[in-house]
Amino acid sequence: MKYKRYFLTSESVTEGHPDKVCDFISASILDACLKQDRESRVAVETFISKNKVVVAGQITTNAIIDIERIVKEKLKEVGYDNENINMDYRTCIVDINITKQSNDIAIGVNDGGAGDQGIMFGYATNETENYMPYPISVAHQLTKRLSEVRKNGEMPYLKSDGKAQVTVEYVNDMPIRIDTILISTQHEEGIMIEKMKKEIIEKVILKVVKTDMIDPETKIYINPTGRFVIGGAAADTGLTGRKIIVDTYGGIARHGGGAFSGKDASKVDRSASYMLRHIAKNVVANGLARRCEIQISYAIGVKEPLSIYIDCFGTNIIPEGMIIKLIKERFDLTPNGIINYLKLKDPIYSKTSNYGHFGRDGFTWEDIVQI
Numbered sequence: 001m002k003y004k005r006y007f008l009t010s011e012s013v014t015e016g017h018p019d020k021v022c023d024f025i026s027a028s029i030l031d032a033c034l035k036q037d038r039e040s041r042v043a044v045e046t047f048i049s050k051n052k053v054v055v056a057g058q059i060t061t062n063a064i065i066d067i068e069r070i071v072k073e074k075l076k077e078v079g080y081d082n083e084n085i086n087m088d089y090r091t092c093i094v095d096i097n098i099t100k101q102s103n104d105i106a107i108g109v110n111d112g113g114a115g116d117q118g119i120m121f122g123y124a125t126n127e128t129e130n131y132m133p134y135p136i137s138v139a140h141q142l143t144k145r146l147s148e149v150r151k152n153g154e155m156p157y158l159k160s161d162g163k164a165q166v167t168v169e170y171v172n173d174m175p176i177r178i179d180t181i182l183i184s185t186q187h188e189e190g191i192m193i194e195k196m197k198k199e200i201i202e203k204v205i206l207k208v209v210k211t212d213m214i215d216p217e218t219k220i221y222i223n224p225t226g227r228f229v230i231g232g233a234a235a236d237t238g239l240t241g242r243k244i245i246v247d248t249y250g251g252i253a254r255h256g257g258g259a260f261s262g263k264d265a266s267k268v269d270r271s272a273s274y275m276l277r278h279i280a281k282n283v284v285a286n287g288l289a290r291r292c293e294i295q296i297s298y299a300i301g302v303k304e305p306l307s308i309y310i311d312c313f314g315t316n317i318i319p320e321g322m323i324i325k326l327i328k329e330r331f332d333l334t335p336n337g338i339i340n341y342l343k344l345k346d347p348i349y350s351k352t353s354n355y356g357h358f359g360r361d362g363f364t365w366e367d368i369v370q371i
Contacts, residue, residue: 007179009167010135010250012143015354016078016086016160016186016231018238022046023247024353025055025074026240026262031347032070034264036063038345041101041109044262045240046071048233051083056097057262068094079150079160085186086161086232112336113301115266116258120298122276123253124284125291127175130366131281132359134175136250139166140355141208146185147354149203157196159186161231173291173313178213181205182221186231197222247357248273253293260357265344268298268335272305275338277358278365279327283312285368288323290315296333303334326371 013020025046033040044057053071075089082088101109109115124131142164150158162185168175183200200222232238241259245251258269265271276294283292289312297306308327310320332341339345342364351362360366 011165012139014162023261027349034347048238114298119256120272122280124280130359133252161186274365
């Protein structure tokens, strides 16, 4: 067998990262609509900068919601309570610009067609228990743990903005060791940086990463600039849908380009991507392949997909054409078929905002079924 060695890197961000705050607000507005009206059509984007929030997009619904109240509740929830270091939910300006869905789009969607044209991807691999690429899986665990130690009082001086990046060495397409861990986390003024670094290693990294994946050559960087006091919207702008690689497979697999957050399931950018993750995961979980990537395409207003493509990277035990045939026989890939199968009219979307849309328990697209 030919020896193949390479390095892959993925990143994740915490719930206080400004882009993720925007995803959370947009998803929470969608959930609020779906709780009252399951037929709601929502495409909402949020933008934050300094102490201002802009919410814009299209909503067609019978629900009555208070968008400004939702915005401020979610800002409070992620720890945005100081205008000087992130944003203040109590004093921020909220600018709302919402219209209804275009009738030209609604015509096709009302008849069960796709809400837009586009291409979507799904991916799975057997290199982890959750069938996700190892680098993004570890990166998400690190950022989630950063939020946990901030909230539970273990490291109360941390603030909500932060990032993690993980570089993994692969040999013959399997992860063998972690080469580099990079963590940048916002913190209070006056904190001893060396104390923080020591505690992050002990309370975050070593609580998440298996010790057999770390060796004396593993490099660990924590707040490389030495200071990260000002963060969130005080340091950077945030925008819904700007972390699509964090949301999916960490750059290991391809992405169709469409963001997920703030969109109801009639938008195939979201619903078809969820369905393809479900299918790819089950191709691997059912032992048909060790790795699987699937692409699908749709035309606006058309029910059936225009194309389906699958690549198992030579790990499949039956021909890929046969796997596609099994997929078509087992799954309804029309927009309404996907929505009904995965129960995508339920208000579950705010839970997807952080730590990835895939590889997490509690979502229908992660269920394992028989193909």
